[in-house]
Amino acid sequence: MAGTIEVLVPGGQANPGPPLGPELGPTPVDVQAVVNEINEQTAAFDGTEVPVTVQYEDDGSFSIEVGVPPTAALIKDELDFETGSGVPNEEFVADISAEQLKKIAEQKLPDLLAYDARNAAKEVAGTCVSLGVTVEGEDARTFDDRLDAGEYDDVFGEAEASA
16 A cells, blocks of 8 residues: 655645545554654745645655745745736836845755856746846846856855856
8 A cells, every 4th residue: 555645835834634634544654653754854945835745655654745835935035025017117016135046056956957056046047037126226137148248256155167
């Protein structure tokens, strides 16, 4: 009866109630042990919905794989707003600092195609564009150029020279 359960849980705040309890109840695993492990692994995403996969075996053993929330959810959570702009190129709903952008880029790095936080930040800035979020008070569409020009070297470190 080994199997897999996939759920969305609030980071660091999972509990034995729905959605976990009803899914795990019929399995041989210790539900509270699963909840504790999930909360430990998702603490960094405090309150943000996090995709979690629980694989369990007939002997009650289990493993947990924690996904990373969508980039837009991380941005909204970091800047504390509910919805993006309906007209993102004209109306802006929030402004993100380079430090906040780097924090989100580092969280998303395992799920992105980027090799480092510097390039991951460019991908996150792209999501800022579609949400109507400015970067350091300027249009997020110009972030890549400003980063490449060295404007944020104090936050991201200097870019390695390409050979």
